[in-house]
Amino acid sequence: MMASIMTTRVLRANFLLVLTALIWGLAFVFQRIAAASLGSLTFNAARFFLGALSMALLIRILPRDVADGREVRRRRAFARAIVPGTVAGFILFGGSVLQQMGLIGTTAGKAAFITGLYIVLVPLAGLFFRHRPGLNMWAGALIATVGLWLLSVTSSFTVSRWDLLVLVGAFFWAAHILVIGRFSEWVPVLHMALVQYLVTSFLSLVGAAFTEPWVPGALVGAWVPIVYGGVFSVGVAFTLQIFGQKDSPPTAASLILSLETVFAALFGALFLGESLGPRELLGAALMALGMVLSQLSFPAKAGAASPDAA
Numbered sequence: 548m549m550a551s552i553m554t555t556r557v558l559r560a561n562f563l564l565v566l567t568a569l570i571w572g573l574a575f576v577f578q579r580i581a582a583a584s585l586g587s588l589t590f591n592a593a594r595f596f597l598g599a600l601s602m603a604l605l606i607r608i609l610p611r612d613v614a615d616g617r618e619v620r621r622r623r624a625f626a627r628a629i630v631p632g633t634v635a636g637f638i639l640f641g642g643s644v645l646q647q648m649g650l651i652g653t654t655a656g657k658a659a660f661i662t663g664l665y666i667v668l669v670p671l672a673g674l675f676f677r678h679r680p681g682l683n684m685w686a687g688a689l690i691a692t693v694g695l696w697l698l699s700v701t702s703s704f705t706v707s708r709w710d711l712l713v714l715v716g717a718f719f720w721a722a723h724i725l726v727i728g729r730f731s732e733w734v735p736v737l738h739m740a741l742v743q744y745l746v747t748s749f750l751s752l753v754g755a756a757f758t759e760p761w762v763p764g765a766l767v768g769a770w771v772p773i774v775y776g777g778v779f780s781v782g783v784a785f786t787l788q789i790f791g792q793k794d795s796p797p798t799a800a801s802l803i804l805s806l807e808t809v810f811a812a813l814f815g816a817l818f819l820g821e822s823l824g825p826r827e828l829l830g831a832a833l834m835a836l837g838m839v840l841s842q843l844s845f846p847a848k849a850g851a852a853s854p855d856a857a
Contacts, residue, residue: 556794563791564803567784572810574780575655576818577772578647585769586759587647590776592751593766595643597777599744605786606737624735625742631730632742638726639743640750642719645712652709654821656812657698660831661713663808666801666838667691668721683843691837697830740785805838 581590650658667688699710730739755761766773792800812831815821823831 560791560794563787567787568804568806569810570784571807573814575659575811576814577775579650579655581769581772582650585765588751588755589759591643592748593773594776595744595748598781601778601782602741624738628734628738628742631734632739633746635726636743636746638723640747642716645716649709649713655815658713659808659811660834662717664717665720669724687837687840691834694830694833698827
């Protein structure tokens with residue numbers, strides 16, 4: 548009986564994570580639409596402010612033990628989240644702006660696959676913390692790198708500056724995951740998310756004030772991508788991810804969330820008429836293979852000592 552309950556919980560969790568990946572994949576389409584008419588900084592300022600409002604509402608309506616963490620009062624929870632949320636907000640600002648700028652000249656599918664390299668970059672970054680990646684990680688990184696080359700570098704050995712912006716942004720996303728993982732152990736995650744969204748929105752607003760023209764009509768015209776990016780991609784998907792990862796094994800969760808890249812490519816082809824040639828398709832397939840391989844764990848040989856063993 549207990550086994551069947553756990554199976555049901557895992558299936559429900561995996562469904563929530565698939566839904567999260569679908570929402571994030573579709574977000575690339577809306578970001579691509581917004582990039583055609585609205586400045587990257589202006590768009591990010593608007594959507595992350597709306598995302599902050601959604602998160603604040605979520606904190607109010609969720610049970611206290613979920614929103615604030617057990618034995619943590621609401622004011623204290625927010626105070627504890629200010630410093631880590633600000634750090635995360637600066638990194639999130641870098642990743643989101645570079646990604647949005649890149650979407651001006653690249654496709655939603657390519658941007659999603661390149662961004663997805665953070666799945667490989669995160670474990671590799673663990674080298675700085677003396678974490679030794681396994682053979683599967685090195686193999687996955689190599690395969691993903693070859694895929695990235697095929698996907699982004701043309702036959703004349705040039706790389707689009709738009710793809711390069713998204714690629715640099717992937718390093719910010721990897722850093723963001725590491726920071727969130729570091730702080731989430733002792734900071735209520737929803738409050739940290741609220742602070743980081745406010746910081747990202749503020750930084751984007753300041754940047755837009757100095758570098759982008761103020762065109763209210765363009766802002767109004769892009770209200771659909773802004774609402775989708777703020778409410779669904781930020782508020783709804785983040786919540787689904789939290790509840791999904793409660794009952795889904797970490798490796799399975801990361802693999803399911805990486806489906807975001809596949810959904811982005813499908814939705815880009817369906818709604819924007821984007822297409823990938825044979826070279827790009829092979830590159831995308833190799834990147835997906837590298838991402839999956841990097842997340843797999845293989846049992847050690849009999850009698851071999853575990854790396855974590857004392």
